[in-house]
Amino acid sequence: MDENSSKTGGAKSGRRLRSGGRAANTARRGDTLFKQSPWRLPVNHDRPIEPLSEDGVIAIHNGAMHILEEIGIEFLNEEAQQLFKDAGCKVDGTNVKMGRDWVMDMIAKVPRQFTITPRNPDHEITIGGNHILFGNVSSPPNYYDLDLGHKIAGTREQCANLLKLSQYFNCIHFVGGYPVEPVDIHASIRHLDVIYDKLTLTDKVAHAYALGKERIEDVMEMVKIAAGLSEAAFQSKPHMFTNINSTSPLKHDHPMIDGSLRMIRRGQAVVVTPFTLAGAMAPVTMTGAVTLSIAEALSAIALFQYVKPGCPCVIGTFTSNVDMKSGAPAFGTAEYMRATQITGQMARYYDMPMRASGVCAANIPDGQSIWETSNSLWSAVQSGTNMVYHAAGWLEGGLIASPEKFIMDCEMLQIIQRYMEPDIWDAQPDAIAIDAIREVGASGHYFGIQHTQDRYQSAFHEPFVSDWRNFEAWEAAGAIRTPERANKLFKDIIATFQAPPMPADRHEELLAFVDRRKAEGGAPTDF
């Protein structure tokens, strides 16, 4: 049994890397805490909500093409400038203008659907088509939980705990980013420690930040080691992904394009997500903000397809309005919902997979955080999106990660994923149940009849943090509110957490890689 080497700086997760069958792992993983929904890849059967007419879709498309042809996007990355030149685009310094025919030719190469395979192939995911997948909160620099009672800068231990939650919940399909940024680790080596934690505490699809050559290449190496992949096998299909943002308006910076090129050249997936706040770095109209977002996203995706035709790309949206009093982003608003749905229409127009988010502006996991998050989640579902980022644990517009919020969000995610299961609306004769209706008649009860007995154990989804007892029973049991119940579940899950197994040799190699890279200084920083 390999304990965590003290050389890595001592992640306090106490993980044990034992062998054993999956069934044994499941039992040890504390599924006795409550009955959670099984791992599966949800399929969204519903027709998306599409507020725009066909003319509206064309108007946004034409607007985006006009931006690309006549205004241009600033690519600060010099390699990208050269590539665009080679492709026949008009490059003037950092300004790149590209013709719509070329853009549409490039965009046509984006695969409609692709897989990403993590180190545990049972957790392989499919991006695109009518699949919809959910990931954890990523990137907040701060943490809040009920025991602390206030907001503090993120630590490695909190990050590791949120990784454990991401692994634990079957309703979380990929592990995006750092669930909280552990600022107690120096930025030069932070990626080494967090990805070590991510790859040992989870066996789901992992994300890496595209922040400089060293960080992205280190992570690719670690993913290969953890999965026991040769370079050829690694490149043969996607095993990880990154997400990049443009710098709105109208710019792509150096590191994110650099990181993306490294990823796509080695067969890995890239999500391109502009961050367009209407009235701030985008027009104050939602369709204007979406138009800008589309132009920025397509410019990068077109470049990637030029470099590596058919490479797996996803178009992302993070379009919202601002609070006009403060200029701060507002989330889960009506405007946010419609912008997400409109982007879904555009993603279908371009026939490419899409990413959206579960988000809120609220500071703590109370009622406001839930209606804002619920609105953003339902708009994601209604948009036909394929990936939903930040779907568990997000607070304060992305500045805080919270385990209670994570748990509460997972309740919503389980409901949404149950919602997609077609057995609910089965209209076969046995479900219409005329015989049962006749049997019970006008004076009976359905509970005892065979038709009910045969079905009730799987007919209805059971929540795990909701309290469905009546008021008196709930009050007598201590009147525990939702965030407090979530807090207890959080602690129980962490206390009983069992990391997924990793072969000892891979673990050794991973530790050795981390140690070597740390000795070499990790990624360059100017502090």
Next chain:
Amino acid sequence: MDENSSKTGGAKSGRRLRSGGRAANTARRGDTLFKQSPWRLPVNHDRPIEPLSEDGVIAIHNGAMHILEEIGIEFLNEEAQQLFKDAGCKVDGTNVKMGRDWVMDMIAKVPRQFTITPRNPDHEITIGGNHILFGNVSSPPNYYDLDLGHKIAGTREQCANLLKLSQYFNCIHFVGGYPVEPVDIHASIRHLDVIYDKLTLTDKVAHAYALGKERIEDVMEMVKIAAGLSEAAFQSKPHMFTNINSTSPLKHDHPMIDGSLRMIRRGQAVVVTPFTLAGAMAPVTMTGAVTLSIAEALSAIALFQYVKPGCPCVIGTFTSNVDMKSGAPAFGTAEYMRATQITGQMARYYDMPMRASGVCAANIPDGQSIWETSNSLWSAVQSGTNMVYHAAGWLEGGLIASPEKFIMDCEMLQIIQRYMEPDIWDAQPDAIAIDAIREVGASGHYFGIQHTQDRYQSAFHEPFVSDWRNFEAWEAAGAIRTPERANKLFKDIIATFQAPPMPADRHEELLAFVDRRKAEGGAPTDF
């Protein structure tokens, strides 16, 4: 200025019945508390979510017809039995079987759309088409607020306060039922006091319970007096509505059918809402429960159309699953959402208006209450329903009414109603804003430009109970949680509430009616 007469038992609302223009009323109504959305009738532009295929719709229809033809519905009301006989249906004691041709002929007469006009014609509503309207919580026997901190039986004062909230919020379009059942008033005269309060504290469309001849006829009389209507004018179009339930499975009781017949014969509207809990009084499958619900609802609506062809009717749904541990109703679940959407498909198949609900199982207004309510509200919107009952203030599966929940729900209702405003997805050139995008370029900011300045004041909906400040500012201001903010708003609204004006002569007549009916003993009770 007429003060509230002490003879009515002293509703402590301190309402003043002054004259004055609407603008003056608006100002006095404390709109300075915060900027709420204006009164308007929302239109639901989106295509509904329709999980069932056409075959599924037909299967439910055929199932419902089979129930009506072969099993029959028990009508305990003897007048109804005779009417069905006259119509050629097969009546055997209380069992009524009706042929599908006759049922479909009757159903075809239901108006697709109709108005209901309250005493203030500016608050007239349209039921049907693509309109969607929201009403307050109705009928819980208990009350909870944060100051009490526990659950108590409802009182007249609490009922009056919730009526004030229903009047205050423009996002509430009709005043359903008793927002909390005031058990401190004897049941024989309760309807007189509560409807007096309802008609003086509000000027929106009012509901009356169909619970016996006296109650329904008293309320019709009071609505006439309050609106200054002759009997002919009252009957000329709908001025009020009632909602009845079947007694699932397969029964309609005496008082509710009796009350409905009195209402339709005098031109008023009836909503027919079975209460079908899958696994309890309905099949454990959602499609089976909906089939039973449809059969029960159509049987009554067919009767009403036979008696008064073209009378305004609405088909209601209150189909959910149970908590398999306790048998208690579960709300806001995936199963509930799909049952609501399926019922929407059936309502469109029968081409009649529909009613759904905003509901939850949670005991207090915390996170759980919000995701459950949000799920039910969004399923109502997605179902294409025309009326949403209980949309503000509901807790504990309908056993508790809460002002904080009311306020928090109104935040969600305002967002939903904003969500339906097409300006958000305007894709005209001015909204696509290419000129603005060119003007700002790659290094500017959108806040200061004219395009933004011209639009920002109305571009984005402002919430009124959400706190969008950052964590530090929120914490420094006292770390007030959502229900506490709602509690404060509740008190502010009540403190500044101004009842809508009523002409003094009508008020006198209303008081006199109430006094006389009380002296006569009100409605008969056996206690």
